[in-house]
Amino acid sequence: MPLVRFRQLAAIGLVMACAACATAPSSAGAASIKVGAVFPLSGPQAALAKQEYAGVQIARDLVNADGGVAGAPIALLTKDLTSESDAAARVQELNGEGVHIILGAYSSSLSMPVSAEAQSRGLLYWEAGAVADQLTGRGYPLVFRVGATGQNLGTMSSHFAATVLAPRLNKSAWGLHMAIVHNLDGYPTSVASAVARQAAIEGIQVVADVVYDAHAPDWPSVLAQVRAANPDILVLSSYIADGVDFRRAMLKTGLHVDAFIGSTMAQCVPDFGAMLGADAIGVFASDRPEHGFNPSALTDTGRAIYARFAAAYRNEFGSDPTEESLAGFSAAWTLFHYVMPRARDLSASAMAAAARSLDLPDGTLANGAGVKFADTADAMGQNTRAASVIWQWQGIRHSVTVYPPVFATGSPGFIPLPR
Numbered sequence: 577m578p579l580v581r582f583r584q585l586a587a588i589g590l591v592m593a594c595a596a597c598a599t600a601p602s603s604a605g606a607a608s609i610k611v612g613a614v615f616p617l618s619g620p621q622a623a624l625a626k627q628e629y630a631g632v633q634i635a636r637d638l639v640n641a642d643g644g645v646a647g648a649p650i651a652l653l654t655k656d657l658t659s660e661s662d663a664a665a666r667v668q669e670l671n672g673e674g675v676h677i678i679l680g681a682y683s684s685s686l687s688m689p690v691s692a693e694a695q696s697r698g699l700l701y702w703e704a705g706a707v708a709d710q711l712t713g714r715g716y717p718l719v720f721r722v723g724a725t726g727q728n729l730g731t732m733s734s735h736f737a738a739t740v741l742a743p744r745l746n747k748s749a750w751g752l753h754m755a756i757v758h759n760l761d762g763y764p765t766s767v768a769s770a771v772a773r774q775a776a777i778e779g780i781q782v783v784a785d786v787v788y789d790a791h792a793p794d795w796p797s798v799l800a801q802v803r804a805a806n807p808d809i810l811v812l813s814s815y816i817a818d819g820v821d822f823r824r825a826m827l828k829t830g831l832h833v834d835a836f837i838g839s840t841m842a843q844c845v846p847d848f849g850a851m852l853g854a855d856a857i858g859v860f861a862s863d864r865p866e867h868g869f870n871p872s873a874l875t876d877t878g879r880a881i882y883a884r885f886a887a888a889y890r891n892e893f894g895s896d897p898t899e900e901s902l903a904g905f906s907a908a909w910t911l912f913h914y915v916m917p918r919a920r921d922l923s924a925s926a927m928a929a930a931a932r933s934l935d936l937p938d939g940t941l942a943n944g945a946g947v948k949f950a951d952t953a954d955a956m957g958q959n960t961r962a963a964s965v966i967w968q969w970q971g972i973r974h975s976v977t978v979y980p981p982v983f984a985t986g987s988p989g990f991i992p993l994p995r
Contacts, residue, residue, distance in 0.1 A: 607648050608648055608649045608650065609644075609648050609649070609650050609651065609916070610653055610674050610675050610676075611636075611650055611651070611653070611675065611677045611678075611679060612652075612653050612654075612655070612670035612675040612678040612680075612699075613632060613653065613654040613655070613678070613679045614654075614655050614657045614663075614666050614667070614670070614678060614681045614686070615628065615629045615654070615656070615657065615680060615681060615704075616658045616681070616682055617629065618656055619658040624682065624900050625682035625683070625900075627898045627900035627901045627904070628682050628705045628900040628903060628904035629654075629682075629704075630889070630893070631704075631885075631889075631897075631903065631904025631905030631907075631908065632652070632679055632704055632904045632905065632908040633652065634885055634889060634892075634901075634905055635885075635904075635905050635908035635909040635912055635913075636652055636908065636912060637888065638881075638884055638888065638909070639912040639913055642913075645912070645916045645917055646917065650912055650916075655669060655670065657680070657681060657690070660685055660686060660689050663681075663686060663689035663693055664689065664693045666690070667693040667699070668693075668697075670699075671697050671699060675699065676699055676922055676923065676927070677699065677702060677911070677927060678694050678699055678701050678702070679703075679907070679908060680701070680702075680703070681704070681706065682704065682705050682706060683706055684706040684711065684763050686706075687706040687708070687711055688708065688710060688711060691711060691716065691719045692714075692716075694719070695716045695718050695719055698718070698924055699718065699924050700927045700928060701716075701718060701720070702722075702908075702911050703720065703721035703722070704723075704903065704904045705900060706721075707723065707724055707728075707729065707864075708762065708763045708766065709726045709727050709766045709770075710762065710766065711725075712725065712956060712958035713956075714956070715953035715954070715956045716957065717928055717956060717957070718924050718928055719956070719957045720931050720949060720957040720958075721907075721957060721958055721959060721962075722906055722910045722941070722947065723864060723903050723906070723907060723943075723962050723963075724864050724962040724963065726763055726767040726770060726840065727766070727767070728770075728964045729767055729770070729839050729862040729863065729964055730766075730768065730769070730770025730771040730774065730813070730839050730862070731771075731773070731774040732862045732964050732965075732966060733774070733811050733839040733862045733966075734754075734770075734771050734772075734775040734780060734811075735774055735778060736837070736860070736966050736979050737749075737752060737754065737775075737778070737780060737835070737837065738752070738775075738778035738780055739778075740978075740979060740988060741809060741991065744988065744991045745808060745834055745835070745992065748779075749778045749779045749780055750780070750781070752780045752781065752808050753781050753805070753807045753808045754771075754775055754783065754807055754808070754809045754810070754811060755782075755783060755784040755785075755786065755802045755809070755810045755811070755833075756771055756772060756784065756810075756811050756813070757786045757787075757788070757798060757811070757812050757814075757822070758785075758787060758788075758812070758813035759787075759788060759789070759813060759814050760787050760788065760789055760790075761790070761815075763840070764813035764814060764815070764840055765813070767839050767840050768785070768813040768839070771811050771839055772785065780809075783805040783806070783807055784801055784802055784805035784807060786801045786802060790814070790815060790818040793821065793822075795822065795825035796829075798822075798825075799825060799826060799829050799831050803829075803831055807833055808835070809833060809835045809837065810833045810835070810837070811838075811839050812836070812837070812838050812839065812840075813839045815842050816842045816847050819838060819840075819842040819843055819848060820847075820848060823836075823859070824852070824855070827995065833993060834991065835992065835993055836860065836993055837859075837862065838859060838860065839862045840862075843856075843859055843863075843969075849969055849972070849973045849974075849975065850973060853972050854972055856969040857969050857970065857971065857994075858968070858969065858989075858990030858993045858994055859968070859993075860967065860968045860978075860988070861967050861968075861969075861975075862964065862965075862966055863899065863965055863966070863967055864899055864902075864943065864965070865902065865977070866898065866902060866967075866977075867899075867902065868896070868977070868985060869944065869977045869983045869984075869985060870977070870982065870983050870985050872982060873938075873939055873944040873963075873982045873983045874939045874944060875937065875939040875940055877939075878940050878941060878942060878944065881909065881942050882942040885897065885902075885905050885942050889901060902943050903943065905942060905943075906941045906942050906943040906945060909941065909942065910934075910941065910947055914934055914947070915927060915930045915931045918930035918933060928957075931949055932949050932951060934947045934948065935947070936948070937961075938961055938963075943963050944983060945959065947961055948960050948961050963983075965977050965980065965983045966978055966979035966980075968986075968988055970986065970990070
């Protein structure tokens, strides 16, 4: 090891050992690095949030197995958070326990207040999975996200429609007619806006932009507006329950389009396929990568860490990794393996500076992403090399990654949509 690097690591180790507010005794008597974790581990979001948190835990375990950070193991201090109103209290508790870094929080509605409170207290906030654009759109220098944004998913939807679906329908991009339907909440609305912006860039004609309230949807009115516009392609920005309800209402009324894209990940989670069965077949979804994408999307480094992660996940849960666990792992691995060893000390500002120094090519992370964080106010802390893909349901409870080509394990089918 070069002497300079040795001295850097030694200095980091000294800081970790001496900064009592940032460390705690481990079972072996060595100092450990406290990292806060805030997730909805109870309540209706718990099932998927626990998968994301499991990915974070596996990242911690692998880094600790490799010797920790300059010899110091990472210790997760975990808080359950199910209500936005409790976000500030959870952050305050972790701050009082000596935490300088907080990982969270699965849901955008929880991540927004947690990250704002962390920023106000001078703590580093590291997003493990939430995708709302606003999270990294506030100019907060201590807030970072490795994964995709809603804008990534919306943009991918229109680009896929123009470059892949249009030729399959024997149309040019400017010959496509697109209807956008979205829940009025901030996250689906922001994704729908990205769909519309990219559609304009691609030359797609947006012939309808229909808004509904998921708490009291008027599906007959929504579907009547879509039918009147006579679109070739329908793009839906929804959550899971209203996404399922919309598809059922669409089939019940006999509304048909040539292609249907879900742009907010909801159409690709297992629940969508489980609840709809054969009625999901043919539906596309813009999403983050999940287990089973084409390994050629990974560099040698990416393949090696993916193999370690997948083996650890299968050993613990007896199944292949999920999308949420892969997102949580990739985010936490970036923090634990790449950022923390580069930081001059454990302060939030030093961690943020180390994060901004990263320049990792696409395919380095286990989910196929690279890492390069934006430093402009409108995207501060957002990974500009985040990975996103298009899936399609091609069987009952069976989905296939179809785009972009480097991630694809199959070809788009069911074009036009059978029903």
